Amino acid sequence: VLHAQFEPTDAPVIATGLAASPGAAVGRAYFSADGAAAAADAGEKVILVRTETSPEDVHGMIVAEGILTSRGGLVSHAAVVARGWGKPAVVGAESVVITGTSFTAGSATVTEGDMISVDGSTGRVMLGELAMTVAEPPPEFAVLLGWADEVRAGTMAVRANADTGPDAANARNFGAEGIGLCRTEHMFLGDRLPVVRRMILADTPDEEAAALEELRQAQKADFAEILEAMDGLPVTVRLLDPPLHEFLPRTEELAIKAATTELTDEERRLLRAAEMWHEYNPMLGTRGVRLGVIKPGLYAMQVRALMEAAADRVAAGGQPIVEIMIPLTVGREEMALARSWVETAVDEATAAGSGDRATAGVDRPVDVTIGTMVETPRAAIVAGELATEADFFSFGTNDLTQMTFGFSRDDVEGRLMPAYLEKGLLTRNPFETIDRAGVGQLVLDACERGRAAKPGIKLGVCGEHGGDPESIALFHEAGLHYVSCSPFRVPIARLAAAQAILAAG
Structure with a gap:
């Protein structure tokens, strides 16, 4: 009832992938972010088709009706971004073989500009333009949600993962009671990407400081929008998490261009930087708090921008509630x-004042709590130690699942997972529903250890499992104070949290 769906049809399915973000989408296939953006500017409805997406593709993703990738899993870049924006997406459609500006899937060939239909609820891809029905929840749905909210009041809150002011406002409209995960890396995309690259390429401390200052001003504006949209509700801001190479061009693309045409001076510098920051397993490499260790000015800039935005919110009569989250800590x-x-x-930031307004000598404009994500098995095991330095835990169950299983989340789901499920080696996809015996037990144990060390510690979850009903039942059992999920899954989480509370008696 929350997403558009295709009307019943016997149209042939040309490819099937993972149903990464629900809803139906129709548009012309485009194979680059630039091509999709140009076509959308010309008034066309587009479907962005990529092998996989990266931060460089965001400007094409945001204008697309839907997204199709041939690689990736349910917590891949394409899947997470699409769910956050409420865009239909099918990922990991391995039968889709992309060559230049066309793809083949079995006997079907789709060239740039051809119309295709993508069903993010079933993972199906079809040729042509299929008829859709518009989502329209019945009036009773709001009444049911109201009852659910009464049941869970004071026991389990439902927050949203949101990275922009409009996303935060949308989440609040869906009933979110705060933001459980604001991914600051998404503020570094679009027209900010060149500034990020200047910071990475900086040869001197002064050059790096100038780039960081420009980013601070941009992030302050973003934080101001989010805090305004969520005024009076908690906003958990995760400091930069991904490795820096994600903000650089792909080395393969630059290497191909270098072999066929001449690179510009800037492209040569970018290629050298991409090669320098390249890691064989970046998910386990220099990211999260580890990145802060070697580039401490980056985190300082983000905190200063956030605190200045909070001070301005207070001056405007608002009530910002700020929670700063450190990613990937293990000790x-x-x-x-x-x-x-x-x-x-x-x-x-407090001593310096906010922008042009003199606030020197004034108390902190808002109380700040500082916590950490628990997203590695070691962090869960030593949660008692972490709790001595953290005001809250937020379980990052996407990474915790892949590190516990040893599964690469972008590789396993399309190829290995169907076989494991078919043979009964797994009863559920652990990236959709939390694995109670392994990952779930780590969550339960970490909560117990955290509370033993710090009885008042706040506990939440911000992985995609935060919107899954079966997973929410375990989170209630663990005593979590909130779950957080994409804005469009908030109504489901509200119902599921109430059901878990009632089932537990």
Whole structure:
């Protein structure tokens, strides 16, 4: 009832992938973000078709009606971004073989500009333009949600994962009671990407500082929009998490261009930087708090931007509630170091004042809590130690699942998962519904250890499992104070949380 659907049809299915983001979408196939953006500007409805997406593709993703990728899983870049925006997406459609500006799928060939239909609820891809029915929830749905909210009041809140002011406002309209995950890396895309690259390419501290200052001003504006949209509700801001190479061009693309045509001076510098930052397993490499260790100015800039936006919100009569989250910590020493960075940046931002408004000497405009994601098995095991330095835990169950299973989330779902499910080796896709015996037990144990070390610690989850009903039941059992999911899954989470509470008696 929340997403558009295709009307019943006998149209042949040319490819099937993972149903990554629900809903139906129709548009002309385009194979690059630039091509999709240009076609959308000309008034066309487009479907962005890529092998996989990256931050460089965001400007094409945002204008697309839907997204189709031949690689990736349910927590791949394409899947997570599409769910956050409420765009239909099919990912990991391995029968889709892309060559230049066309793809083949079995006997079917689709060239750029051809009309295709993508069903993000079933994972099906069809030729042509299929008829759709518009989503329209019945009036009783709002009444049911109201009852659910009464049941869970004071027990389990439902927040949303949102990265922009419009996303936050949309989440609040869906009933979200705060933001459980604001991914600051999404603020570095689009027209900010060249500035990020200048920061990475900086040869001197002054060049890096100039780029960071430009990013601070941009992030401050983004934070201001989010805090305004969520005024009076908690906003959890995760400091930069992905490795820096994600903000650089793909080395393969630059290498091909270098072999066929001449690279510009800037492209040569970007290629050298991409090669320098390249890692064989970036998911386990220099990301999260580890990135902060080697580039501490990056986190300081983000905290200062956030605190200045919070101060401006207070001056406007608002009530910002700020929670700063450190990603990928695995031990007390890391958390203590990261906490010291944040506290220093908060104090410096307060002393310096916000923008043109003099606030020097004024108390902090808002209380700030500092916590960490628990997304590695070690962090779950030593949760008692982490709790001594953290005000809250937020379980990043996407990464925790793949690190516990040893599954690559972008590779396993399309190829291995169907065979495992068919043979009964797994009863559920653990990226959709939490694995109770393994990952779920880590969550339960970490909550127990965290509360033992710090009885008042706040506990939440911000992985995609936060919108899954079966997973929410385990999170209630663990005593989590909130779950957080994409805005469009908030109504489902509200119902599921109430059901879990009632089932537990």
